[in-house]
Amino acid sequence: MSTMLSRMGAWLHRQMPTHEQLEGNRFTAPLARRQELFRFTRRSVPRGVAVGLLVGIFALIPGVQIVGAALMCVPCRGNIPLAAAMTFLSNPATTPFILAGSIWLGNQLGYHADLSTFHALYQSGAGVGEWGRWLLSDAAPALLVGLFVISTVCAALGYVLSMWFWRWWIGRKHHARRLRPSRPDATAVAKSENPA
Secondary structure: HHHHHHHHHHHHHHHHHHHHHHOOOOOOHHOOOEEEEEEEEOOOOHHHHHHHHHHHHHHHOOHHHEEEEEEEHHHHHHHHHHHHHHHHHHOOOOHHHHHHHHHHHHHHHHOOOOOOHHHHHHHHHOOHOOOOHHHHHHHHHHHHHHHHHHHHHHHHHHHHHHHHHHHHHHHHHHHHHHHHOOOOOOOHHHHHOOOO
C-alpha cells in the first residue's frame, strides 16, 4: 500500500502546476502571491480536495474546472494546486459515467430525462446542437440536480478521506522519527573527542 501511495503522490506532484507557472500566468498571478493557498497543511489539504471534486464534477468543462477550483479556494482557504489536480478526476474516460449517473439520480429524485436518448446521442457522436436540444428538453433539471448531489457527496467524502489520510501520513512520519536513533548532543561529542 505504501508503494501505491508513493506512486499516487508522485503522479499528483507531476500534475500540479508549479508556483512559478502560476505567477507567470496573468490570470493566476494575483492568486500566486497568496502563499497560504499553496501550503500543504492539515486544513488546506482537505479543503483543496473537496473544492476540486465539487467543481471538477459539477462543471465538467475542462478550462472552467481549474479556474473555478482556484477561485473557490480563495474564500475557502484551500490548497489551489491540489484542487486543480482533483479536477482531473473528471476526464473524457469518466465523464460519460458521471453524466449517466447524474441523469439516473435526477430521475430517481423525481425529474425526467430519457437515458435511451442520452445513450443514442453518445453512441452516434452527436454534435453540440443535438446535445443542446436534448439538454433544453426536460433533461437539464435531472442532469443538474444529479450533478449537484454527486459532486456534493464526492466533495464531502473527499474531505473526510483526505483528512484521515493527512492524519495517517503525519502519524507515520512522527512514528518513523521516534524510531530513528537519536543523534548525540554536539557538546557531548566535542567533549568525548577532546578530553581535557
